[in-house]
Amino acid sequence: MSAYRDEDEDPRLHGIKTKIRVVPHFPKSGIMFQDITTLLLDPKAFKDTIDLFVERYKGKNINVVAGIEARGFIFGPPIALAIGAKFVPLRKPKKLPGKVISQEYILEYGRDCLEMHVGAVEAGERALVVDDLIATGGTLCAAMDLLERVGAEVVECACVIELPELKGRERLNGKPLYVLVEYLEV
């Protein structure tokens, strides 16, 4: 059994929650994968998702929306366009051409690396980090490190889904996290 718990009474959240599909044992046994592709098949629910973020961040002088490859590329750009911010893709190694800075981070087994273009973000810019989901927080943490290394201010991290049992929120060095839905295994 699974349950979604939300801390916000916005009426749009119910529609969003029901559109997220849980796929058991993907990519491996024991993992209940949160599949947002079914949300993207419902134009109203997808629009509501974007609107909830836009309403929160419009008028807050956000200069940069940084989206984490690849599902952060789906949610980040519509938010960026609506609030008048630049969109900056944060990518796996060797995908971005030209000069990049890299941040390594720890996985359950092994390491991975996130890259950002040199010059995409400037010191003093106010940034959001967007991804579809926060689990352990490792990837978001690497994203924040990249932005802070170039002198940007990370205002908030924003995700559609949080897995609170994995305590990713605590890994964000005190940066606030905003999510639309929490997934709890009952």
Add this chain to the structure above:
Amino acid sequence: MASNDAQDPRLPRISSAIRVIPDFPKPGIMFQDITTLLLDTKAFKDTIDLFVERYRDQNISVVAGVEARGFIFGPPIALAIGAKFVPMRKPNKLPGEVISEEYSLEYGTDKMEMHVGAVQAGDRALVIDDLIATGGTLCAAIKLLERVGAQVVECACVIELPELKGREKLTGKPLFVLVKGA
């Protein structure tokens, strides 16, 4: 970088916002980098608007975006025209049941996947990517959509590399692009 013939006044700024990186990912390739376009808020908005203006009254029910840069342009278009967004992904990324289409690379092959049930027979679809080169990737996307009975109305890219003749590989489907790369 040459702009296309449509003379829309928004095109020169879009064209000049695209950065060309020589010898990436390997010697001899002039890589068309759209990330600089995404840093210009007006040019990025204009890019999306140009596609939305073209498609909003065409009863498009599906926008299929090719991983990963198609994920940047596809969703804003889908949201604006009220269509579903369907990600077309590299192997083993999509959970659950998928259908696959293999396609040729310069050396070897790759595979593209789409979720079973995402697209229905009779859906009218657009395929979106940042760029068309040889057309192999777009062709694979067209095939996946047609295999489930959708109608591919058009392929839409920001950039075309005409010398690579990708347009001819689209099994007769029309192609719309904003700028042509030399």
